[in-house]
Amino acid sequence: MSDPTQRVLLTVEEYLDELLTTLLAGAAALDDVEDVPLAQALGRVLALPVHAAGDVPAFANSAMDGYAVLHDDLASLPATLRVVGAVPAGSSEDPAMGLGECVRIMTGAPLPSGADTVVPVEVTDGGTSTVTITEARTLGQHVRGAGEDVRAGAVVADAGVTVTGRVLGSLAAAGAATVTVRRRPVVAVAATGDELVSPGGSLVRGQIFESNGTHLAATLTELGVQVRGPVVLPDDTTGFTSGLDELADGADLVLLTGGVSVGDFDVSRIVLEESADGVFRHVRMQPGKPQGWARWHGVPVIAFPGNPVSTAISFEVFGRPVIDRLLGRAPVTGPTVAVAGTGWRSPAGRRQLVPVRLSSDETGRLVATPTHRRGSASHMVTSLAGAHALAVVAEEIDSVEPGDIVQIRSL
Structure with missing residues (x-):
């Protein structure tokens, strides 16, 4: 040996x-690999990309509570229109409407086929049989278009992505019932x-x-x-x-x-x-x-x-x-640089990695401060509990001064 x-x-x-x-x-x-129901996918790593089952949103809908109108009817204000229907969220109704007419609409409700713009209730008199509109809106304002978020068949999450709560919500919105994971x-x-x-x-x-x-x-x-x-x-x-x-x-x-x-x-x-x-x-x-x-x-x-x-x-x-x-996980990156909140020594010739706590100063800069007065001492186990990241000091540097820019790797 x-x-x-x-x-x-x-x-x-x-x-x-x-x-x-x-x-x-x-x-x-x-x-x-295995296919798992979406409810069991949290924390797993996708083995195959997940594609949207359909357009998201699936239909044009309103971003506001208000009135679905034809923009041409707003050429002269104030404008008074006849209310010919109402569409709540979840409704499948498509009330017919023409010039001089409008439909009361709730946030998330499908936009009537005859409308092209939504006027928020706040700029109207709130009428139910007729409504008077007092402020102009641009063509298409407050309308969420079909497929505006993602088109059918588009990749929602790629292979190598870890299924977090945020990813899980996106997959559900895209209609995925099962996913293939490693x-x-x-x-x-x-x-x-x-x-x-x-x-x-x-x-x-x-x-x-x-x-x-x-x-x-x-x-x-x-x-x-x-x-x-x-x-x-x-x-x-x-x-x-x-x-x-x-x-x-x-x-x-x-x-x-x-x-x-x-x-x-x-x-x-x-x-x-x-x-x-x-x-x-x-x-x-x-x-x-x-x-x-x-x-x-x-x-x-x-x-x-x-x-x-x-x-x-x-x-x-x-x-x-x-x-x-x-x-097969795609690496997750976090902040890469911060300002040293205090000074410390570093061994020349060796890359030092110091557990640090991250905060912001009055100017909004990210500040890294060692969690223990002994810095990177290898036996100071309590320094890990409050650490948000590791400050990385290059081999050629033997001291860090307050205010120096330091590399960090997120924990």
Whole structure:
């Protein structure tokens, strides 16, 4: 076995490319799809585009409560017209009307075939047999045209889109009853370490509450993944190997946290190197420098460092793109720059990722402020709770001053 202290040093982009190409090249293809009712599609990733079943809106309708008129009747104001009918929302009636006539109409009701404009009730006397209109309106004003939103057959949501509540509403409006989605990948999660105790237990000297596996499992669930675990694997190689065998069986991906550094008791590195040709790197980032990957009985395994902030940030930088690739999900982008709300130091030669809280200043600028006074210290797990994003400080920068423009990646 090679000297674990002598690792290849990669940039963030180089290591991510290694995961997405070399590691996933040996993974089983996740090409399975299924049709699900719209009510069960929330959080799933579309495998095929969804097309509108018909025009949206399906018919020309009124955007206001008022009167459907012929615009020619508004050439001279005030204009008094005879009211020949009324159309509420949901009605299928189409009252006949001609010059000098109008129809009372409610918001969302279908526009009578003889009308071309809607006059809001607020600029009339509100009459029911005749109505006097006092203000002019342009031709077609307050009319929602058929297909104005989307035409029949047009793509409403493309493959790779995650079905959020907003997307779900659009799909329903377009008439989709079922959608074709990608299979949920099965991702197994394990934290390693004899020092880990389940939250709520009693601690003795040297023990800590387990949080990394809990964090990863919850985040994966939010991403629409079928999660196995989290479990805690022991620091002895026999127990670790047995537990990993069980975790990997039937999984599409295994995420490990802890035991990836160069110490004599870093069990993830020891077992994966000895039994799975594991690849361990140093990445030019802080926190999260030690990283590793392997295939366990053909199942891709990604091993993150064990300090809580290192685990969380490593997942955001490396784990999330891998999950997106497995799901065929289109990456979601958020704000990309903000103003530093305070100053902090950054390690030269390493890309720093700092949990930050986002706010706006009096000029409306987006402001990023570290959630913990220790910035990106890898063990400050409470810094994650209030974080909205990660501030990304380039490798060549060793300090950030208040007011500096910083790159951010949304959480």
